Amino acid sequence: MTASTTAPPPLRPNDYLGIDALLSDEERDIRDAVRAFVAGEVVPHVGEWFEQATIPRELANRLGDLNVLGMHLTGYGCAGASATAYGLACLELEAGDSGVRSLVSVQGSLAMFAIWRWGSEEQKQQWLPRMARGEAIGCFGLTEPDSGSDPGSMRTRARRDGDEWVLNGQKMWITNGTIADVAVVWAQTDDGVRGFLVPRGTPGFSAPEIHKKLSLRASVTSELVLDDVRLPDSARLPEATSLRGPLSCLNEARYGIVWGAAGAARACFEAALDYSKTRIQFDKPIASFQLVQQRLAEMAVKVNQSTLLALHLGRLKDAGTLRPEHVSMGKLANVNAALDVARTARQVLGANGITLEYPVIRHMNNLESVVTYEGTADVHALVIGHALTGIQAFR
Structure with a gap:
């Protein structure tokens, strides 16, 4: 076997091992588009957002225009990108700020994925296209004040009342909660853990923002309070019947x-x-x-x-x-x-x-x-x- 006489490419401190060469042209194009967005739309402002403990709501619309919200999902206005391309987008977003990546992750991998994987066709049609465009924001309510690493011990409950469900409980540390148009809320029922879609403005439902954070300040973090929240059975995610x-x-x-x-x-x-x-x-x-x-x-x-x-x-x-x-x-x-x-x-x-x-x-x-x-x-x-x-x- 003859040794190669081709000279190695120049060493680049910002890509020491030449990882860029392992990506496809499409992956690099997606990565570069997100990197340019972060450089122009996030980096110049994120220090101020962090200091003021805020993130502009319209950023979600711009992220929707960039096609990164639910980008790894297929159909319903989602980009249908590969897992690797989605990962590259997350890398570039968090290079800007963890709060921006959290907004995208919670929107796409938690709220949208829950509806896409476990929801009904009607639920998918109602929410996913708007969420992919950033017109509607979602949050994901699983963690509770006394139930973090052990979600099976959650105290939020949903009980059947005729053709409706009544939810009572509390969720904590919920990204996007205060600004969300829909909350995916998980609750114990007599038949196991179920998921429910709770739209903003539903009577008995509130999402006060958590303040005085010294971390993830360019991100909205909230509590979810459910006080006799009454939902139709059509709000239940029909395919989810357990902690799975x-x-x-x-x-x-x-x-x-x-x-x-x-x-x-x-x-x-x-x-x-x-x-x-x-x-x-x-x-x-x-x-x-x-x-x-x-x-x-x-x-x-x-x-x-x-x-x-x-x-x-x-x-x-x-x-x-x-x-x-x-x-x-x-x-x-x-x-x-x-x-x-x-x-x-x-x-x-x-x-x-x-x-x-x-x-x-x-x-x-x-x-x-x-x-x-x-x-x-x-x-x-x-x-x-x-x-x-x-x-x-x-x-």
């Missing part, structure tokens, strides 16, 4: 987080790399110091490992061989790596690392939520442990 319904939605959202965390890590690494080459101390850029180069090298390793892991899981998902346990490994590894990168980048930037003129402290704070939601790091470690040993450690 909401858990399938969570797995979709966790997959997007695997990619998104890699995006947050990349943004922090790039900020530190650029800063280190222009910050002068002792008459030379700090990038010339061994300790700073070691930090940059360690960040580059984590960013590239995270991106390769996300891409591999994307290929598995497109091939139909991705398991929930794979997603648990991806979320555990990539979010922890992103936290390490953010904290290291903060040190490279010194005092400038705590200001919103740079993205690092914003990502660092956001990732403290990302490591907890959609399954805590501890829970995902136990999922992996169960897969490795065959021994269930949850109970």
